[in-house]
Amino acid sequence: MNLKNQRRMAATVLDCGNDKVWMDPAHEADIAQAITRADVRRLLLKGYIKRAKVNLQSRGRARVLRQKKLKGRRSGPGSRKGSALAGMTKKRRWIGTIRPLRVRLRELRDIGALKEGSYRHLYRMAKAGAFRSKSHLNLYIKEKGLMNETPSKKVK
Structure with a gap:
């Protein structure tokens, strides 16, 4: 009909x-x-x-996906777009830079490799963002002669 x-x-x-x-x-x-x-x-x-009912797109799969992402899944290298630092916050990047610097400064202080008063000065400089990396810090210490000739304790 x-x-x-x-x-x-x-x-x-x-x-x-x-x-x-x-x-x-x-x-x-x-x-x-x-x-x-x-x-x-x-x-x-x-x-x-x-x-007839409007056939809406189901959010079920999207919800499952969101839960997985909240758990930290699906964030491997194949899922990333942009530069290596694109997915990292400025704070995370800063933490990744400052922690090794502070560890290195502590090591040098504990073995007595730094001259008197240098530790706090270098610590402040690191906090101000003066050093890019551990190697940059070491280079600065050598250039400025802030290292004692003979450390009081043995280097680990």
Whole structure:
């Protein structure tokens, strides 16, 4: 049975597209009799014609994915875009720089390799961002002659 006209009228009444109109296959004959919009409205009230549900995209998989990411999964090198430092916050980068510097300064102080008063000065400089790396710190100490010739304790 050709219900093209009825579908079109129902779509205008329901204010949706033709594909969103559902017609009860059991009442095709009654639907075919509808030739005016008023007839179509009557069929809507009876439930012979309905507006189909909007087929939304399921968020279920997205929620599962989000949970995994919150746990720290799916963050390997294959999932990354941008430069090596793109996914790292400025604070994390700073922590990665300052911790080794402070460890190195502590080591040098504990074995007595630094001259008197140098530790606090170098510590402050490190905090100010004067050194890029441990090797940069070591180079500065050598250039400025802040190292004792003979450390009081043995180097580890």
